[in-house]
Amino acid sequence: MFRDFLKRNENKDKFRDIPDGLWIKCPQCSQIIYSKDWNENLKVCIKCGYHDQLTAYERIDLLIDDSTFEEFDTHISPIDILGFIDTKPYTQRIKEAQEATGLKDAIVVGKGEINGIPVYIIVMDFRFIGGSMGSVVGEKVVRTVERALKDRIPVVSVISSGGARMQEGLFSLFQMAKTSAAIARLSDAKIPYINVLTHPSTAGVLASFGSLGDVIIAEPGALIGFTGPRVIEQTIKQKLPEGFQRSEFLLEHGMVDLVVERKKLKNTLFLILNHLWRKSWKES
Amino acid sequence: MERKLTPWERILLARHPNRPTFSDFLDALFDNFIELHGDRLYGDDPAIITGLGTFNDESVVVIGQEKGKSVQEKMKRNFGMPHPEGYRKALRIMKMAEKFSLPVISFIDTAGAYPGIGAEERGQAWAIAQNLKEMSVLKTPIIVVVLSEGGSGGALGIGVGDYIMILENAYYSVISPEGCASILFRDSSKAPEAAEALKITAEDLYKLGLVDEIIPEPNGGAHQDFEGTISNLKSALKRVLKKLKEKDVKILLEERWLKLRNYGRFYEEAKEK
Ligand SMILES: [Zn+2]
Numbered sequence: 001m002f003r004d005f006l007k008r009n010e011n012k013d014k015f016r017d018i019p020d021g022l023w024i025k026c027p028q029c030s031q032i033i034y035s036k037d038w039n040e041n042l043k044v045c046i047k048c049g050y051h052d053q054l055t056a057y058e059r060i061d062l063l064i065d066d067s068t069f070e071e072f073d074t075h076i077s078p079i080d081i082l083g084f085i086d087t088k089p090y091t092q093r094i095k096e097a098q099e100a101t102g103l104k105d106a107i108v109v110g111k112g113e114i115n116g117i118p119v120y121i122i123v124m125d126f127r128f129i130g131g132s133m134g135s136v137v138g139e140k141v142v143r144t145v146e147r148a149l150k151d152r153i154p155v156v157s158v159i160s161s162g163g164a165r166m167q168e169g170l171f172s173l174f175q176m177a178k179t180s181a182a183i184a185r186l187s188d189a190k191i192p193y194i195n196v197l198t199h200p201s202t203a204g205v206l207a208s209f210g211s212l213g214d215v216i217i218a219e220p221g222a223l224i225g226f227t228g229p230r231v232i233e234q235t236i237k238q239k240l241p242e243g244f245q246r247s248e249f250l251l252e253h254g255m256v257d258l259v260v261e262r263k264k265l266k267n268t269l270f271l272i273l274n275h276l277w278r279k280s281w282k283e284s
Numbered sequence: 285m286e287r288k289l290t291p292w293e294r295i296l297l298a299r300h301p302n303r304p305t306f307s308d309f310l311d312a313l314f315d316n317f318i319e320l321h322g323d324r325l326y327g328d329d330p331a332i333i334t335g336l337g338t339f340n341d342e343s344v345v346v347i348g349q350e351k352g353k354s355v356q357e358k359m360k361r362n363f364g365m366p367h368p369e370g371y372r373k374a375l376r377i378m379k380m381a382e383k384f385s386l387p388v389i390s391f392i393d394t395a396g397a398y399p400g401i402g403a404e405e406r407g408q409a410w411a412i413a414q415n416l417k418e419m420s421v422l423k424t425p426i427i428v429v430v431l432s433e434g435g436s437g438g439a440l441g442i443g444v445g446d447y448i449m450i451l452e453n454a455y456y457s458v459i460s461p462e463g464c465a466s467i468l469f470r471d472s473s474k475a476p477e478a479a480e481a482l483k484i485t486a487e488d489l490y491k492l493g494l495v496d497e498i499i500p501e502p503n504g505g506a507h508q509d510f511e512g513t514i515s516n517l518k519s520a521l522k523r524v525l526k527k528l529k530e531k532d533v534k535i536l537l538e539e540r541w542l543k544l545r546n547y548g549r550f551y552e553e554a555k556e557k
Pocket of ligand 1: 026028030031045046049
């Protein structure tokens with residue numbers, strides 16, 4: 001199955017966020033790489049292993065079996081409840097993000113299969129206002145969990161978020177409580193919940209449904225933490241150590257279960273679900 | 285005639301050096317208080333005080349963020365900015381409250397969870413998330429009181445409950461007005477504008493349905509007439525505690541879930557298909 005998956009990704013035209021025939025400079029090691037090779041290697045640098053961000057649909061293509069994905073809740077969109085204006089109105093920010101991404105908000109949810117195992121999947125998209133969580137993200141997480149509770153199907157969430165969406169004020173903060181409460185119900189029902197932390201996974205999303213998984217997987221080199229490094233440096237007035245708040249650092253400190261490179265991610269999820277799901281999901 | 289205070293003026297009141305801190309409320313509201321220390325995992329966080337006390341002749345579990353008064357005490361208490369140990373201590377005490385069927389009263393007053401190396405190494409986000417999850421299903425009543433500063437996730441980490449009260453001049457926000465000003469307005473001196481835009485005053489939050497009750501403060505703020513403030517808070521706590529304690533735990537938890545479930549405003553088109 002694993003080999004099939006790799007083969008599938010080899011000759012796929014799905015990672016076409018960057019068109020073929022261009023040259024890409026790796027943001028980490030500055031290696032110049034042909035865009036076709038970049039895409040075919042799942043946007044991971046061949047030379048240094050840098051994991052570039054994926055869009056929500058690229059992530060779904062990576063993890064979910066072909067033609068098994070069914071998207072839900074595409075009819076929910078954000079509103080400017082506070083009439084928030086900073087350097088531009090929130091309504092304009094929403095519109096620009098929607099036009100740039102084709103998404104209604106920073107999240108895609110649905111149902112699909114991972115090597116034949118049915119899952120509900122929650123994927124965040126960093127391109128949409130920094131993957132920030134407002135009311136729509138919170139609502140879609142909760143609806144997904146509610147479906148999983150009803151169908152007794154495991155949930156996988158892939159995080160890519162800078163935290164709560166400031167423009168929705170305390171409504172955003174309270175999405176942390178709302179989503180965590182939903183995960184508590186999932187946990188009580190003994191339905192597996194797995195987090196995949198990708199770059200970056202920080203603040204309000206990490207400190208709620210993003211870190212409450214039975215198993216927490218991180219992609220290599222992802223920034224993972226409650227407070228961003230810049231704010232910490234300003235507060236403590238010292239340079240942060242090399243590798244601080246990166247996946248490997250969190251593994252060392254016992255905060256994530258494993259760090260898994262992108263090409264092995266789907267199979268790792270499959271193996272974990274295979275262990276947890278069969279034992280717990282049907283009875284009780 | 286009193287002019288209505290601007291959001292920024294209220295924030296300045298919430299941060300006023302003479303404003304009573306949690307320990308003042310602790311002394312004034314509870315008898316026989318016994319402080320309990322430590323998270324049983326790593327350490328004891330002085331930014332959060334937890335313990336057992338008597339309120340209105342009943343035993344309760346009390347949790348609160350304490351900023352400290354003297355310079356020395358402020359340092360010791362890290363200006364009320366908790367580390368993961370503080371949240372884990374609070375959770376330990378809450379689990380005890382559940383075990384012995386004691387209601388929890390949790391007092392918020394923090395600029396935020398501490399942004400430091402140790403806090404990150406020991407899982408600040410994990411500690412807060414765990415509390416949000418556990419508090420949402422804790423089988424005993426939880427009353428939350430926002431005393432002065434409700435600073436983001438650091439406040440919410442002890443702030444999930446059945447009933448949320450907020451003092452009239454307190455604020456509760458997803459980000460500090462200064463932080464919001466520097467990130468979104470690209471100018472940290474625009475904090476007053478950010479405070480306005482974020483809708484973080486007690487009055488705004490009540491109108492938005494995010495808090496349940498505003499505890500009135502005397503003119504000029506809680507420090508001008510602490511007795512008056514305490515008397516308002518005490519009667520509200522008595523009334524709400526009585527109501528919550530009468531509820532069957534199952535109903536209490538179902539109502540808590542619905543309260544959390546309904547946070548959020550969005551636009552929903554007529555259903556697809
Ligand atoms: Zn590279």
